[in-house]
Amino acid sequence: MTLKAKYPNFRLKGMHLLIALMLSFSLLAGFHNAAQAGGTTTKELIVNGNFTQGMSGWYPGGNGAPTAVTTGNPNIKFCGINNCWQHFSQNVFIPANALSAHFSFYVKMNTTEVTSTKIYDVFYPTLDGWEPRSMEVSNLSKPVVAGTWTKKDYDLDILAYKGKYLSIGFQGISDYSLPTTFNLDSVSLQVVVPA
Numbered sequence: 767m768t769l770k771a772k773y774p775n776f777r778l779k780g781m782h783l784l785i786a787l788m789l790s791f792s793l794l795a796g797f798h799n800a801a802q803a804g805g806t807t808t809k810e811l812i813v814n815g816n817f818t819q820g821m822s823g824w825y826p827g828g829n830g831a832p833t834a835v836t837t838g839n840p841n842i843k844f845c846g847i848n849n850c851w852q853h854f855s856q857n858v859f860i861p862a863n864a865l866s867a868h869f870s871f872y873v874k875m876n877t878t879e880v881t882s883t884k885i886y887d888v889f890y891p892t893l894d895g896w897e898p899r900s901m902e903v904s905n906l907s908k909p910v911v912a913g914t915w916t917k918k919d920y921d922l923d924i925l926a927y928k929g930k931y932l933s934i935g936f937q938g939i940s941d942y943s944l945p946t947t948f949n950l951d952s953v954s955l956q957v958v959v960p961a
């Protein structure tokens with residue numbers, strides 16, 4: 767009696783064993799990969815956020831564009847004139863697997879306004895048309911006066927933006943007298959994604 771006759775399913779059983787082993791290795795490899803993927807990495811989404819390339823990557827709106835300051839530390843100047851409405855923005859793509867996002871920028875203000883009760887000149891970011899006014903700087907933001915760079919931070923709720931484009935913009939507005947200058951630098955939108 768041959769081996770094959772005695773064990774007609776030998777080859778089949780052998781194949782089953784092989785498949786079982788392969789599955790086991792695959793599962794082990796899967797677990798190994800999952801363990802590696804437990805880490806995260808941070809990605810910067812803003813292009814030319816430090817303005818070393820002038821206005822490149824940013825698109826003006828409002829009734830006038832802000833201007834690139836190229837002497838010394840490159841940054842962007844909003845207003846400094848009366849009756850100002852200057853805006854620019856760029857679109858960033860939020861990865862579908864983003865876990866969280868942090869938005870920040872630096873702003874500097876010099877104002878000739880003297881009131882301590884009413885906002886006449888103001889600067890703030892726009893996120894997808896929405897205005898996180900907690901990040902605004904105005905003629906009432908007295909700690910920012912006298913040309914001190916101040917960092918503004920915001921933890922963005924990205925649930926609505928995953929896998930979509932988000933418009934990141936800034937606008938400066940001033941009234942008809944006593945001008946204010948707002949300078950913008952180091953714009954950052956960092957997302958945390960699985961490694």
Ligand SMILES: [Ca+2]
Nearest residue numbers: 941943944945
């Ligand atoms: Ca003013």
